Amino acid sequence: MSITPVPRIAVIVVAAGSGTRLGADLPKAFVGIDEHSMLRHALTRVLEGPSAQIVVVAPSGHEGDAITDVLAAAGDRRELVSVVTGGSTRQASVAAGLDALWGDVEIVLVHDAARALAPAPVFERVIEAIESGSDGAIPVLPVIDTIKRVDGGRIVAAVDRSELSAAQTPQAFRRDVLVAAYATAAEDFTDDAALVAAAGHTVAVVDGDALSFKITTPADLDRARSLVARHPLGASHAHLENPFPVPRVGVGTDVHGFGGDGELWLAGLHWPGEPALSGHSDGDAVAHAIVDALLSAAGLGDIGLHFGTDHPEYAGAHADAFLSRTVGLLGEAGWRVGNVAVQVQANRPRMSARRAEAEAALSTALGGAAVSLSATTTDGLGFTGRGEGVAAFATALIVRA
Numbered sequence: 001m002s003i004t005p006v007p008r009i010a011v012i013v014v015a016a017g018s019g020t021r022l023g024a025d026l027p028k029a030f031v032g033i034d035e036h037s038m039l040r041h042a043l044t045r046v047l048e049g050p051s052a053q054i055v056v057v058a059p060s061g062h063e064g065d066a067i068t069d070v071l072a073a074a075g076d077r078r079e080l081v082s083v084v085t086g087g088s089t090r091q092a093s094v095a096a097g098l099d100a101l102w103g104d105v106e107i108v109l110v111h112d113a114a115r116a117l118a119p120a121p122v123f124e125r126v127i128e129a130i131e132s133g134s135d136g137a138i139p140v141l142p143v144i145d146t147i148k149r150v151d152g153g154r155i156v157a158a159v160d161r162s163e164l165s166a167a168q169t170p171q172a173f174r175r176d177v178l179v180a181a182y183a184t185a186a187e188d189f190t191d192d193a194a195l196v197a198a199a200g201h202t203v204a205v206v207d208g209d210a211l212s213f214k215i216t217t218p219a220d221l222d223r224a225r226s227l228v229a230r231h232p233l234g235a236s237h238a239h240l241e242n243p244f245p246v247p248r249v250g251v252g253t254d255v256h257g258f259g260g261d262g263e264l265w266l267a268g269l270h271w272p273g274e275p276a277l278s279g280h281s282d283g284d285a286v287a288h289a290i291v292d293a294l295l296s297a298a299g300l301g302d303i304g305l306h307f308g309t310d311h312p313e314y315a316g317a318h319a320d321a322f323l324s325r326t327v328g329l330l331g332e333a334g335w336r337v338g339n340v341a342v343q344v345q346a347n348r349p350r351m352s353a354r355r356a357e358a359e360a361a362l363s364t365a366l367g368g369a370a371v372s373l374s375a376t377t378t379d380g381l382g383f384t385g386r387g388e389g390v391a392a393f394a395t396a397l398i399v400r401a
């Protein structure tokens with residue numbers, strides 16, 4: 001039987017605020033970003049960091065809600081997490097968390113549940129600063145806006161923003177330093193770094209992260225919701241370090257029966273002497289399967305949405321019109337095509353002789369992305385085996401533009 005070592009790091013997640021500026025009808029930490037609360041998101045990301053004791057500080061009367069989030073987020077690590085009741089100020093809530101630390105803990109991180117999307121590398125950076133000898137460490141971002149000192153409704157001074165930094169959490173401290181500073185604090189501070197600095201300690205700064213923004217106002221909540229909508233919890237969490245690092249794949253299929261007017265168009269090529277496929281456009285099942293694969297990868301719906309019979313401009317249109325418009329739709333959504341693989345099932349035409357030509361035509365229509373085309377028959381089975389039509393199956397990979 002293995003015994004889990006007692007962690008030397010603890011994270012106090014303060015979640016006991018009311019969220020007046022957000023104006024929700026329940027304490028802020030329990031407001032949903034998606035179907036999961038801010039606290040649940042924050043805990044999920046804390047749990048992606050180094051093994052640590054986790055103390056959740058909940059608003060009085062909402063300890064049960066906090067335990068529900070802990071059980072959902074922590075799974076079989078729930079023995080690492082405890083819930084305590086917070087106070088009327090952030091500082092009082094942190095103090096309640098400090099009282100719950102286990103004996104072996106040497107490094108304490110204090111983190112706002114309201115900074116629910118703070119990514120794991122920030123936790124690692126502040127811990128590393130303490131392990132390198134600092135008493136305290138705080139993540140900061142440069143101040144971007146021009147800053148003015150204002151008094152009586154008028155500007156009284158310009159402030160040099162190069163001297164300023166915006167404070168974030170998690171903030172990390174040597175446990176003995178933080179506990180002693182809290183024991184002697186004579187006033188209320190908005191963060192722990194200020195309290196520890198007021199006690200005479202040096203607090204090192206490390207790089208913050210734009211994703212560690214605090215959800216304070218309804219606009220902040222909208223921003224968090226839109227980020228999380230693109231990258232839900234339970235998929236991957238590393239995504240949020242960079243909102244768009246993960247390529248996406250999609251699938252598409254299409255079938256068309258023979259019986260159209262004129263001659264065949266398939267895989268972006270004209271096939272003189274071959275019977276035409278029927279359809280609103282030219283019936284090019286290969287191009288249409290690729291369109292669906294690309295739209296599905298980007299989450300942009302399907303071919304019916306963008307090229308259906310209510311779009312008369314695509315009546316009789318060939319592959320290049322479909323594919324170039326699809327590339328445009330992806331581009332507007334911030335995606336570009338990585339590669340496409342497509343398979344044709346048909347008795348005719350014989351694709352092998354023109355495979356390279358078809359791949360080149362499709363690739364050109366997709367702005368140069370690699371396309372590979374394969375073809376098969378179905379041993380006489382099904383509608384393609386009976387020679388009634390053509391089926392195509394495509395997969396696509398897209399990456400952020």
Ligand SMILES: Nc1ccn([C@@H]2O[C@H](COP(=O)(O)OP(=O)(O)OP(=O)(O)O)[C@@H](O)[C@H]2O)c(=O)n1
Nearest residue numbers: 014015016017019020021088089090093113114
């Ligand atoms: N008495 C308090 C006040 C705040 N916090 C926590 O401290 C973090 C930062 O607080 P902030 O979001 O700025 O404050 P709130 O009190 O929640 O919001 P508001 O100031 O808008 O009322 C939040 O995770 C919040 O839950 C806390 O645990 N206990």
Ligand SMILES: C[C@](O)(CO)[C@H](O)COP(=O)(O)O
Nearest residue numbers: 112167168169190191192214
């Ligand atoms: C610790 C903190 O997140 C630092 O930015 C703090 O909670 C900030 O509170 P604020 O008074 O809303 O800036």
